[in-house]
Amino acid sequence: MRVKLSAMRVRNDLVRRIEELSGQDLLACYQCGKCSAGCPAAFAMDLLPSQVIRLVQLGLVEEVLNAKTPWFCAACQTCYARCPKGVDLSRIMEAIREIALQERGDYLVIEEIPAEELAEFPQLAFIGGFRKYTA
């Protein structure tokens, strides 16, 4: 399928919201791939971190919202520490997660998760919470 690019699509509302929420200049990313090369969670992802940002650059936010990658992102900020253009991809991931949650509602019903599984969950919220203080 040929994707139709246009000013409308490239700068659509969701793109703008991702930019707003993350505070990142999406077009600063020049697709070097260093984030993907170093991401500790990349092995489990369906899109590489750099592909996530590329799709957003093209305005293809839907694809990103449907992907697993943002949820596998551990918000470890390794990508940000290494990005030659200073793009904080972890914030972009966070913004995507926020939008996904807002758009579709919470699809994780916490109450339904058994306690023993809950104990095994990654420390996403924990690390995300940290960032409030370090940012």
Add this chain to the structure above:
Amino acid sequence: MRKIGIFVCHCGLNIAGTIDVQRVVEEIKKYPGVAFAADYKYMCSDPGQALIRQAIADYGLDGIVVAACSPAMHEVTFRKAARAAGVNPYLTEIANIREQISWVHQTQPEEATRKAIETIATIVEKVRYDEALVPFSLPVVKRALVIGGGIAGMTTALHIADAGYPVVLVEREAQLGGKMRQLSGLYLNFDAAPDLLETKIAAVMQHPNIQVLTNAEVVELGGYVGNFTVKISSRFQVPGYKLQVPGSEIAQSGINPQPETLQPETLQPETPQPETFTFDIGAIVVATGFDLLPKSELGEYGGGRPPDVIDGLQFERMLAEGEIRRPSDGAVPKEVVWVQCAGSRDPELHMPYCSKICCMYVAKQAMAYKQRVPDGQAYVFYIDIRSQGKGYEEFVQRAMTEYDVLYLRGKVARVFEEDGRVVVYGVDTLSGKAVEVQADLVVLATAVVPSAGARDLAQRLRVSTDEYGFFSEAHPKLRPVESLTAGIFLAGAAQFPKDIPETVAQASGAAAKVLGLFAQREMVQEPTIAFVDEELCAGCGLCVAACPYEARVMHPWKPIAVVQTALCQGCGACVVACPNKASSLRNLSTEQLLTMMEPVL
């Protein structure tokens, strides 16, 4: 009888590993006329050369044979050493026993040794009959010709003129300036090309040492370095013309007309006749610039038919005009696509090389577009972005971050018109998506090609071009501003695509080369060339036709052929052609050749 000394070099093991050098010395000592023979590890080293000088002094040698590597390596070295000890350099010869013997007969030491002895003997015979020669000195005409009045030609001309030498600057268009006349703002800081150009043109026009011939072309070149004769045909002269601001000729007639379509005759009706001028010239700089590959060559991109598919220079003229309006209906384009490498880096269909300037000017144009149409969307399709220069990479990144230009990695496959828009089929290999843009305007960064007529000019000047018609440099690394023809230098995009900073740098280099030539009082030329025995010459002229360097002409009034010393390369074609044995080469006479044959027969 000449006293000849033989010096056999081991070249480490290069020679001595195969050839029995001691035996060579012993054998050759017995050869008639050989007064001294010795071998040494490295003859070209200081002690080796000292050995030669000492032997000359001790034995009163007046002919030297060095048996060593190719004369291309060290002939000059050994001739200098011999001259220091008082032997005429042309009485020192090399017997090549390395490239032609030890290296090629490594498995046959016995035969190699015998061949070495015989080879040295032939050179002994040559030296026996060599004449002591003195190099020629030729006067240098200290006037330069610069062909092409773009930024390259003007820069070179100004440098040479500033150094005090007269310059003839020939431009085939009605005006100086070249492609820069069509440009708007230049990267990196968008300085206006017309402003920079106007200053340069004024400096050239007002310079007392520069004679500008516009609407003129070089029609004939004779002579040689330091002494060229050049015929220039000028269709008409435009005294004190005014620089036209780029775009001004577009104003009335849309985007399409190229400046070449100006009717020169209507500009200067009073002098319509072509005039021919002849100049004596010492050095020539070729600065004929470039053209863009015509859009019609690019069938997959519309073949030049869709009006809203334009090339980089057309977009420059729009920018210079101030307003971006697409040619078809004058609307302000809101979605603009740049197609990089259009016809470049395409060994199958078009030009295999990278045109070098387009990545940078596309970034500039996309930024300039966004400055004028802030709500527009700019897309750039590229395969690689080449931004090699001070501040260039940062500039391209600004296009992305500050101007939101969307770069898409992939070569465009098709551009066609549909419903009043131009559809671009491309790909973004980074996301793995085939993409399509419905554009209002498409700008093709078409390949840079040599300027029209470059090959013809090259032929007239007897300089070589590469397979595309760009003028060839003498050495890609070490002699980038010289052609292979002595006295003819290269500047700017005529040699290969270059942007303005690079063009100016090369133009300055070419000027330095010309000034280096002019700084010599006279030029020195090898005397080992052909000569004519006037008594024997019947004036048949066969040699004139045989000479590949046009060094042979008939005497203006006597019925004999004469050699133009500076042109003769000593190839000997005339010697073979002459039925009367009137033609000979200095220090390679027919008699010498025959005696040289004897030791090997």
